[in-house]
Amino acid sequence: MNATGQGATIWLTGLPSAGKTTIARALATRLTGEGHRVEVLDGDEIREFLSAGLGFSRADRHTNVQRIGFVAQLLAAHGVKALVPVIAPYADSREAVRKRHQAAGTAYVEVHVATPVEICSERDVKGLYAKQAAGELSGLTGVDDPYEIPADPDLRIAAHEQTVEDSAAALHALLRDRGLL
Ligand SMILES: Nc1ncnc2c1ncn2[C@@H]1O[C@H](COP(=O)(O)OP(=O)(O)O)[C@@H](O)[C@H]1O
Numbered sequence: 001m002n003a004t005g006q007g008a009t010i011w012l013t014g015l016p017s018a019g020k021t022t023i024a025r026a027l028a029t030r031l032t033g034e035g036h037r038v039e040v041l042d043g044d045e046i047r048e049f050l051s052a053g054l055g056f057s058r059a060d061r062h063t064n065v066q067r068i069g070f071v072a073q074l075l076a077a078h079g080v081k082a083l084v085p086v087i088a089p090y091a092d093s094r095e096a097v098r099k100r101h102q103a104a105g106t107a108y109v110e111v112h113v114a115t116p117v118e119i120c121s122e123r124d125v126k127g128l129y130a131k132q133a134a135g136e137l138s139g140l141t142g143v144d145d146p147y148e149i150p151a152d153p154d155l156r157i158a159a160h161e162q163t164v165e166d167s168a169a170a171l172h173a174l175l176r177d178r179g180l181l
């Protein structure tokens, strides 16, 4: 079956520096090359615009995830593969996004990028772990703010135990299995 026009939201949840953005972009490149329409809704970029004014309280994190989920569903409903590398620390927020997709009959896949905090804090792409350790920042997900590990994701990848290409390939295989490619 050619499902080039089949939309779906693929949410990559995980700790800061887990590899969400890197894996999403690798998958995006591959899918685009195969002729799919792809959009990456990256948490950091979206916070500058769609989620401007929101902070990092539980309520604001929830609102952030709902807004991104809303846009992703609209895109997915129109045939786009919406890749969403966004922390989404709370299970109820993620569940609400899944329900919104289900209610609309739009495909939704949750991927846990399960790099452990020890490795994430060594990578520290944005220097957040160092700032938290130095007392310059508080409320860092997975350190002094909650990260609720997905209990039953569609896919959990030990992203630190394989290459970026391996992780992208695992997601690609999942999408193919689900009839989304
Ligand atoms: N196996 C791997 N999988 C994913 N990222 C990796 C891996 N090994 C090293 N990295 C690096 O880890 C960093 C992850 O950063 P990023 O993708 O921005 O994380 P996040 O979006 O989850 O905060 C990148 O610099 C990436 O190159």
Ligand SMILES: [Mg+2]
Pocket: 020, 021, 022, 042, 043, 044, 085
């Ligand atoms: Mg990122």
